[in-house]
Amino acid sequence: xxxxxxxxxxxxxxxxxxxxxxxxxxxxxxxxxxxxxxxxxxxxxxxxxxxxxxxxxxxxxxxxxxxxxxxxxxxxxxxxxxxxxxxxxxxxxxxxxxxxxxxxxxxxxxxxxxxxxxxxxxxxxxxxxxxxxxxxxxxxxxxxxxxxxxxxxxxxxxxxxxxxxxxxxxxxxxxxxxxxxxxxxxxxxxxxxxxxxxxxxxxxxxxxxxxxxxxxxxxxxxxxxxxxxxxxxxxxxxxxxxxxxxxxxxxxxxxxxxxxxxx
Amino acid sequence: xxxxxxxxxxxxxxxxxxxxxxxxxxxxxxxxxxxxxxxxxxxxxxxxxxxxxxxxxxxxxxxxxxxxxxxxxxxxxxxxxxxxxxxxxxxxxxxxxxxxxxxxxxxxxxxxxxxxxxxxxxxxxxxxxxxxxxxxxxxxxxxxxxxxxxxxxxxxxxxxxxxxxxxxxxxxxxxxxxxxxxxxxxxxxxxxxxxxxxxxxxxxxxxxxxxxxxxxxxxxxxxxxxxxxxxxxxxxxxxxxxxxxxxxxxxxxxxxxxxxxxxxxxxxxxxxxxxxxxxxxxxxxxxxxxxxxxxxxxxxxxxxxxxxxxxxxxxxxxxxxxxxxxxxxxxxxxxxxxxxxxxxxxxxxxxxxxxxxxxxxxxxxxxxxxxxxxxxxxxxxxxxxxxxxxxxxxxxxxxxxxxxxxxxxxxxxxxxxxxxxxxxxxxxx
Numbered sequence: 001x002x003x004x005x006x007x008x009x010x011x012x013x014x015x016x017x018x019x020x021x022x023x024x025x026x027x028x029x030x031x032x033x034x035x036x037x038x039x040x041x042x043x044x045x046x047x048x049x050x051x052x053x054x055x056x057x058x059x060x061x062x063x064x065x066x067x068x069x070x071x072x073x074x075x076x077x078x079x080x081x082x083x084x085x086x087x088x089x090x091x092x093x094x095x096x097x098x099x100x101x102x103x104x105x106x107x108x109x110x111x112x113x114x115x116x117x118x119x120x121x122x123x124x125x126x127x128x129x130x131x132x133x134x135x136x137x138x139x140x141x142x143x144x145x146x147x148x149x150x151x152x153x154x155x156x157x158x159x160x161x162x163x164x165x166x167x168x169x170x171x172x173x174x175x176x177x178x179x180x181x182x183x184x185x186x187x188x189x190x191x192x193x194x195x196x197x198x199x200x201x202x203x204x205x206x207x208x209x210x211x212x213x214x215x216x217x218x219x220x221x222x223x224x225x226x227x228x229x230x231x232x233x234x235x236x237x238x239x240x241x242x243x244x245x246x247x248x249x250x251x252x253x254x255x256x257x258x259x260x261x262x263x
Numbered sequence: 264x265x266x267x268x269x270x271x272x273x274x275x276x277x278x279x280x281x282x283x284x285x286x287x288x289x290x291x292x293x294x295x296x297x298x299x300x301x302x303x304x305x306x307x308x309x310x311x312x313x314x315x316x317x318x319x320x321x322x323x324x325x326x327x328x329x330x331x332x333x334x335x336x337x338x339x340x341x342x343x344x345x346x347x348x349x350x351x352x353x354x355x356x357x358x359x360x361x362x363x364x365x366x367x368x369x370x371x372x373x374x375x376x377x378x379x380x381x382x383x384x385x386x387x388x389x390x391x392x393x394x395x396x397x398x399x400x401x402x403x404x405x406x407x408x409x410x411x412x413x414x415x416x417x418x419x420x421x422x423x424x425x426x427x428x429x430x431x432x433x434x435x436x437x438x439x440x441x442x443x444x445x446x447x448x449x450x451x452x453x454x455x456x457x458x459x460x461x462x463x464x465x466x467x468x469x470x471x472x473x474x475x476x477x478x479x480x481x482x483x484x485x486x487x488x489x490x491x492x493x494x495x496x497x498x499x500x501x502x503x504x505x506x507x508x509x510x511x512x513x514x515x516x517x518x519x520x521x522x523x524x525x526x527x528x529x530x531x532x533x534x535x536x537x538x539x540x541x542x543x544x545x546x547x548x549x550x551x552x553x554x555x556x557x558x559x560x561x562x563x564x565x566x567x568x569x570x571x572x573x574x575x576x577x578x579x580x581x582x583x584x585x586x587x588x589x590x591x592x593x594x595x596x597x598x599x600x601x602x603x604x605x606x607x608x609x610x611x612x613x614x615x616x617x618x619x620x621x622x623x624x625x626x627x628x629x630x631x632x633x634x635x636x637x638x639x640x641x642x643x644x645x646x647x648x649x650x651x652x653x654x655x656x657x658x659x660x661x662x663x664x665x666x667x668x669x670x671x672x673x674x675x676x677x678x679x680x681x682x683x684x685x686x687x688x689x690x691x692x
Binding site for chain 1 (some may be wrong): 273304313328402405417431510589668
């Protein structure tokens with residue numbers, strides 16, 4: 001109707017933080033809103049205009065049978081589907097259930113688990129439907145979000161760098177916390193995007209942007225083990241917000257077998 | 264014709280996803296069900312076995328709108344469990360961090376989520392076409408909140424600088440001082456926002472509330488205090504002696520009630536203002552009198568005004584701290600090991616947030632209990648909807664649904680938080 005590209009924003013199992021990032025683009029929000037027709041974005045507007053949509057931003061992971069169906073309909077309505085954040089691209093923190101007895105988890109939380117339908121796993125959107133672009137981060141970075149929206153509005157493929165956080169620390173001139181203090185830091189295997197914040201706050205990177213391009217995960221954990229870090233600690237640091245991303249998942253499995261032996 | 268139902272499949276302009284089911288029988292409103300179908304994420308289950316120091320980063324992910332609230336309740340509860348004493352400087356900086364979150368969250372809710380209801384727009388973005396200056400001012404205020412969170416916490420959503428015992432690193436003086444000019448402007452701008460929203464037309468409704476909020480003898484409450492309700496003060500350690508959580512079939516978020524009361528209770532800005540109006544800082548307090556906000560105020564639609572006064576309060580306190588800040592002492596008190604048990608309550612933007620942790624001798628979490636504000640408000644929201652809509656039962660479905668949604672938004676419900684999920688004690692059918 002308006003001739004503007006139509007945007008939809010969807011939520012699955014998540015904290016809302018990644019779609020909030022769009023509203024956190026305070027300086028650009030009104031300008032972006034003028035360039036698109038918002039078809040579906042419940043957090044921001046009561047106005048709902050039916051699909052199909054040119055761009056769908058999808059936040060959250062798939063954890064219920066209903067959502068496993070719903071994502072198929074979202075895909076059918078979307079010309080270009082972008083997952084936003086660690087939940088949608090890797091299953092999020094709630095994927096910790098993937099390595100546990102999920103029935104026991106439900107019983108631990110609910111007196112009447114039978115009232116609630118849930119799946120035994122939390123999985124990425126790409127495990128269910130084809131995804132056109134994945135935006136990383138827990139939460140996503142607003143500059144990267146604007147890059148993606150800008151690219152799509154101008155008809156080009158979005159680009160986000162795949163290098164590790166280490167490069168960003170060097171650029172910022174941050175002293176390496178791993179080398180100087182021996183801190184457990186996932187920077188060498190974690191994708192850039194946050195701006196390498198944690199080392200500037202005197203702590204190791206905790207991997208919230210997930211694995212970088214070609215991460216040498218085994219080599220890093222071998223080095224930490226040589227320095228005396230227990231395998232159990234390393235399992236915990238890999239199994240947070242992106243624990244179910246393939247490279248972190250397989251190393252988590254390998255290390256947890258070692259941790260069992262150490263015990 | 265004797266029975267009809269009105270459904271709102273999914274609320275808009277709230278955080279997280281929920282709906283509403285109204286049943287009208289013989290022209291009378293028979294049942295109101297606030298349906299929360301956010302998928303459970305089971306935080307209390309997977310926190311077990313994690314190290315205490317990992318908890319603040321993990322619980323932040325319960326809510327992208329109020330991660331600081333989760334970080335604050337968790338660090339205070341774990342510090343109580345492990346006998347860690349924080350320094351006065353850390354305490355003040357934690358309040359400053361909380362100011363950033365209140366500013367961001369309140370400015371967001373007031374301008375983009377709630378004000379469009381009073382002025383008749385589908386969104387804050389549409390509202391901006393007619394009220395550009397007000398929306399731009401609101402976005403600028405919201406941005407200041409985020410800038411404060413970034414300077415002190417590293418980033419606005421899921422800050423990285425909160426640690427057990429304090430912070431990973433104290434900010435440098437110039438990192439905080441750079442914000443002073445914006446915050447000087449912000450105190451005045453926030454006052455103008457309050458004058459603006461105080462002029463809205465408010466539906467006539469009296470919730471006759473049982474309010475529950477933290478109360479501290481010297482300050483407007485953030486991180487510390489006793490839990491006040493109409494007839495009693497309860498220590499945060501005794502929450503479970505006073506309150507109880509229970510599960511209902513139509514919600515993945517647990518409800519809560521106050522023991523010995525047959526009515527629900529309300530947490531949030533109206534409750535905080537009810538118990539703490541005289542502890543507002545001077546500009547906020549003067550403004551409350553200037554606009555003539557009644558005290559006590561039992562009209563939920565006026566929560567936007569209370570939220571505005573808290574916006575001024577947060578700017579005032581933040582400005583004072585920014586001006587006085589000189590980094591001294593250690594960034595954090597060192598953590599000792601377990602075992603221990605501790606609880607804490609802090610005031611999230613939308614109300615009281617209670618955490619309790621049991622910690623093993625090896626410093627891992629044995630048990631975690633988290634009671635978010637929106638779960639506590641669910642029963643009150645249903646109760647209010649029932650009385651507010653009862654005289655409107657003859658109206659069209661569209662009118663009923665519209666009025667219902669307007670009322671629900673006034674509580675600033677955060678449905679993502681409420682369904683993180685919680686441990687259950689009893690069940691009532």
